[in-house]
Structures are given as structure tokens and as C-alpha cells.
Amino acid sequence: MSELPGARISVGERERALRELAEHLGAGRLTLGDYEDRADTATAATTTAELASLFTDLPAAPAPSAPPPPADPAMGFAIMAGCAAAFAFVLALAFGGWLWLLLLVVLLVSAPLLPTALRRRRAPGRP
Incomplete structure (x- = not known):
């Protein structure tokens, strides 16, 4: 709302006040009758x-919380590599092939390095 107490208000400010009153009603701070009285007053209000x-x-109203940090897609690749490594281990146990264990070693070595390599490749100033 505007800083000046006698300043005229807009429709948007009235609607914002009605939304805030509805939030207080939902939180149990207002009874339904009190909400209706205040909503009528807000609808007829002309000044701040x-x-x-x-x-x-x-x-x-509490201050809005900070937005969560953006997800790092490089970590998704590391998680998939870890899952693939676990799958390779299960295949090695189930079928007894040593090539599955070789895949396991490759995945376990490359998984921690993959997020760093992807971040470096997408670094600002690099083509």
C-alpha cells in the first residue's frame, strides 16, 4: 500500500487487502462474521x-521465503551413473560376467567427475 495514510487506493490494493483478510480467516485469526465485516469495509475503502x-x-504477513536454489542438472547425471553402477553390480552377481564389473568400475570412477566436467564446460565465457 501507499506510504501516505490519506492517499487514495486502487482496485489492486483493495483486492490485495481482501486476499490478506482471507489468509487471516484461513489461519483462524478472524471469525466468519468479522471477516465479512472487514471485507465489506475493504470493498468500500477509498484511502490507505x-x-x-x-x-x-x-x-x-511473514516475509516471503527465499526461492530454492536452482537444481543442478549435472547432479542428475551423477545420480544416474550411481544407479547404473548398482545395476551393473547386480548384473555381475546374477550372471557372473566380469565385463559387468568393468562397467561398474568405469561408472564409479566417472560419476564423481561428471558434474565438475559439465559445470566447467558450461562456464560463462566458454564456447
């Missing part, structure tokens, strides 16, 4: 002071 008076006895 009128809207602010609706929230004097209610806690402020």
Missing part, C-alpha cells in the same frame, strides 16, 4: 488509512 485500520489487530 481505511485499509490500514482493518489490520491493526492482526499480525503482519
Whole structure:
């Protein structure tokens, strides 16, 4: 909302106030009757002071939490390599072939190196 208490409000500010009141109703801070009274007042409000008076006895909305860090696709390759290594180990036990164990060694050695190599390849300034 605007800084000045006597400033006129927009439709968007009224709608935001109604959403905040609905959140307080959902959290159990308002009864249905109290919500209806405040919603009617918010709908008829013309200044920021009128809207602010609706929230004097209610806690402020919590600050939005930080967005989660973006997923690193290189880690997905490492996880898939680890799963493939476990699968190769199972195949080696089931069929007794030594080539499956060779695949296991290759996957276990390359899996930790793969995320670093992919990050280096996608580093800024590199083609």
C-alpha cells in the first residue's frame, strides 16, 4: 500500500487487502462474521488509512521465503551413473560376467567427475 495514510487506493490494493483478510480467516485469526465485516469495509475503502485500520489487530504477513536454489542438472547425471553402477553390480552377481564389473568400475570412477566436467564446460565465457 501507499506510504501516505490519506492517499487514495486502487482496485489492486483493495483486492490485495481482501486476499490478506482471507489468509487471516484461513489461519483462524478472524471469525466468519468479522471477516465479512472487514471485507465489506475493504470493498468500500477509498484511502490507505481505511485499509490500514482493518489490520491493526492482526499480525503482519511473514516475509516471503527465499526461492530454492536452482537444481543442478549435472547432479542428475551423477545420480544416474550411481544407479547404473548398482545395476551393473547386480548384473555381475546374477550372471557372473566380469565385463559387468568393468562397467561398474568405469561408472564409479566417472560419476564423481561428471558434474565438475559439465559445470566447467558450461562456464560463462566458454564456447
